[in-house]
Structures are given as C-alpha cells and as structure tokens.
Amino acid sequence: MDSHTHPAAEKHEQHLHGSGESGAASTGAIPEAKSDSSHCGEDDCKAEARALTEVVAAFLFYKKYVLNGWIYRRLGHIDDLSERHREIVSSLGTIDKIKTAERLMRENYRFLLELVRSNGFGVMPGRASSLDDLKAWYKDFFEDRMHSPEPIVKEGYMDKVLSTLKQLVREWSVEGRDERDQTFGPAIDALEREFANVAGESRGGIRVLVPGAGLGRLAFDICCRGFSTQGNEFSYFMLLTSKFILNSSQSVNQHVIYPFVHQFSNVAATSDQMRAVQIPDVLPTSMPFAGTAEFSMAAGDFIEIYGSESEKEKWDAIVTCFFIDTAKNALEYLDVMWHAMKPGAVWINVGPLYWHFDNVEGESSVEFTREEFIELIKRTGFVLDEEQFEECVPLPYTSNSRSMLQYTYRCFRCVARKPK
Numbered sequence: 001m002d003s004h005t006h007p008a009a010e011k012h013e014q015h016l017h018g019s020g021e022s023g024a025a026s027t028g029a030i031p032e033a034k035s036d037s038s039h040c041g042e043d044d045c046k047a048e049a050r051a052l053t054e055v056v057a058a059f060l061f062y063k064k065y066v067l068n069g070w071i072y073r074r075l076g077h078i079d080d081l082s083e084r085h086r087e088i089v090s091s092l093g094t095i096d097k098i099k100t101a102e103r104l105m106r107e108n109y110r111f112l113l114e115l116v117r118s119n120g121f122g123v124m125p126g127r128a129s130s131l132d133d134l135k136a137w138y139k140d141f142f143e144d145r146m147h148s149p150e151p152i153v154k155e156g157y158m159d160k161v162l163s164t165l166k167q168l169v170r171e172w173s174v175e176g177r178d179e180r181d182q183t184f185g186p187a188i189d190a191l192e193r194e195f196a197n198v199a200g201e202s203r204g205g206i207r208v209l210v211p212g213a214g215l216g217r218l219a220f221d222i223c224c225r226g227f228s229t230q231g232n233e234f235s236y237f238m239l240l241t242s243k244f245i246l247n248s249s250q251s252v253n254q255h256v257i258y259p260f261v262h263q264f265s266n267v268a269a270t271s272d273q274m275r276a277v278q279i280p281d282v283l284p285t286s287m288p289f290a291g292t293a294e295f296s297m298a299a300g301d302f303i304e305i306y307g308s309e310s311e312k313e314k315w316d317a318i319v320t321c322f323f324i325d326t327a328k329n330a331l332e333y334l335d336v337m338w339h340a341m342k343p344g345a346v347w348i349n350v351g352p353l354y355w356h357f358d359n360v361e362g363e364s365s366v367e368f369t370r371e372e373f374i375e376l377i378k379r380t381g382f383v384l385d386e387e388q389f390e391e392c393v394p395l396p397y398t399s400n401s402r403s404m405l406q407y408t409y410r411c412f413r414c415v416a417r418k419p420k
Helices: 044-060 062-079 083-092 092-119 131-146 159-171 176-196 200-206 215-222 236-248 270-274 303-307 328-340 369-378
Strands: 013-017 207-211 228-233 254-258 277-279 295-299 313-319 340-349 390-395 409-417
Touching: 013 270, 044 062, 044 131, 044 159, 062 083, 062 092, 083 092, 083 159, 092 270, 131 277, 159 236, 159 277, 176 215, 176 277, 176 295, 176 313, 176 340, 176 390, 176 409, 207 215, 207 303, 215 228, 215 295, 215 313, 215 409, 228 236, 228 303, 228 313, 228 328, 236 295, 277 328, 303 328, 313 328, 328 340, 328 369, 369 409
Parallel strands: 207 228, 207 313, 228 295, 313 340
Antiparallel strands: 013 295, 254 277, 340 409, 390 409
16 A cells, blocks of 8 residues: 555546446456546546556656666766776676666566556557557657656655555565465454354355555455455555556466566675566456455545445445554544444454654644554444454565565554444
8 A cells, every 4th residue: 555645536446346236246357447437526537637647657757767776877886986896896797787687677667568558548559559659659748747847757656666566566476475474364364253154155245345455455365255345545556556457467477577676785695686576476357256246446535435425334344454554643544434334343453553644744644652542443432352452463564575674563453343
C-alpha cells in the first residue's frame, strides 16, 4: 500500500470475477476493470485524470531516471579515478557489474511500459501499435511536460516506482512467500477460525473487506479460501499495477523483473543485486471457489466509500494489514469500520503504527501510541479478543532477504468484534 494518495475519491470497482450485479463468478478470463463515474463531478474527474497522468509519467520516466541517476553517474565517478585505481576497479569486474545493471534496468522499463500500455492510458498507443508510434507518442508526452511549469515527475514519485517493483516481490512472487506467510498467514488463519463452521464452498455469502489492499494479494488469498472479498486501494501506483497483474496475466511466472538492481550498498554479492524475480507465482484466474466467491477491487478513499450510507453494515469481516497507520486520524478509520461492519462482524488487524502523515508539511495528523490505540478500539465499541492479541510481532515489509541491511517492524496483531 502506498503512503501518499491521489485526490480522487469516487468508488470505482475492478470486478475480477463476475460482472455487474450478477453475483456469480466467471471461471474464464478475468474481465477488464470497469469504472462507475456516474457521480464524478467535472472537477473531481479532472483531478483524477491529472493524478493518473502524474503516475503514468513516473512509470514512463523510469528509464531516464535510473540510467542518469544510477548508471551514468557511477561510470562517471570511475572515470574520475586515477589510472591505477581505474585499472583495479576494472579488474574486479565493477564496470561490468554496472553495465549489467544498465541492461537489467532496461528490462525493468520494458515491463513497466507493458504495464502502462495494458491499462489503456488516454491516447497512448496500445499493445497492437507499432514501436515507432509508441516512441513518437512518448516524445510528445514528455516534450509537453518539459514546457509545463510543473516538474516532469512529481517529487517522491520515482521512489514510488521503485517501491512498486519491490511490492510485486512481496505480493506476487515465490521469493515473497515467506514475508506473506509471516504477515498475511496469521490474519487469514484468524479469519478461518472465525468461520470454521462454514465449509469453503459455502463461504461465498460471507463478505470480507480488505482496505489498503496494495497489489491485491491478501484479498485474493482470502477469496481463495471461499470468502467473497473486496480490496480497497487509493494509490494509482498500486491500482494500475494490480490491474495489470490481476487482469492481464496469462501464465505463472509470465514476467521477469529485477527489483534489487538499484541497490548498490549493503550488497554481499553481485548475483544478489542482479537476481531476477518472476511474477506472478499463481495465476489470478485460477481460483478454487470461482463459482461461489466474488472478488473485486474498489478504487478510492476508504473513509468516503465505506462511510457512505450504501455501505452501512454490509461487511461480515474486515482485514487490515499495514493499513491503520495510513490514517490522518485513526478515529475516523475506526468509525468507518464500525459503520461498515454488520453486528457480530469481526475485524482482524496486523501492522505497525508508523503514522504516515506525521510531520508531513501541509497535512494534519494525530498520532497514537499502541496503548492509546487499543483504548480507542474499546471506546469505539469493539470487543477486543484478549486471547488473540499479540503486542510485539517482528515483521518485514518489502524486504530484500539477501541485503546486508534488514528493517523489521515491531507490529501488533489483534482481533476485535462488533457486538451483535
């Protein structure tokens, strides 16, 4: 899930199984995402279009950004060395390593280009168009941006592109399985314990909401247990990428990316830095309960969508993973969850309290300690399951398992219920 979000807040659903209001899931190819913009005002639609354009610009700017910032700069630094030092560096294979990184970064760009083209962005030439048409469009696109008073790419957006590549590892690769098992696994287990008396083929009527769904894997895995599941996400980086994986994947390990190629520090071996990661590790169209369980992704602001009257008491369960601390005011999140949950529904949470808007200029933010937040849960009216509460769970997030530097969050897990 992305910590900074775009201004659009209308609800747009990607129906990945079934269509419209049929309720039945298709066992064939996943249909393309559909948007419901009937309530989108002109200003909101323009803001949404601008936000989408900024994200697309970041994806498309990747090649120039990394080649200038990672490759040519490093080669220039080596050129500045003394002749003796250059010979030593060359004999180590360091220059060859950098040139290999350049080639792999170009491979990443091809993947990102396919991702953007698959989403049918504006007047961008589609997959059937020639390479010359695409190059001409690309040139015009960035020439227009260069003459704009705004930056070519918004500040911080290139970091989001690199983070998206790592998020793909976490959610849709074999390499990310261990991280998913640590983070998603216990949450799914808690959900299954809650509905242990309902067989998988009979769970389609149990509706589960996953806010901050990122690239959709947690919601997908829950749906694979038979629950009708909806993921909610606000970041266009996540939405465009999840749509590509969920709707365009034709085979397991169809794509190859190099998410760690940008890391030149804390690297034990060149092979660690240059290693390939194949995605997706499962085919999203292959769901064991496709005939009974629905799966969808809803794009928009969690508070505005699920705080609406139409969402009141619609959900049997909410599962939040590394989501709560994206709130500017966590009380609003708690109020909206309470509003959206049916009486007797369960809320399962795992994550840290890394308040994303803490000290962000121009943004309001209220930060709580874990003790304070647990008290807020109770004051909202939830009944905390004390037996399932864990207060210091070490968890990684989009980690590079072979890096010499590892970050770990001390998370907490909790299960709470809305009384009947």
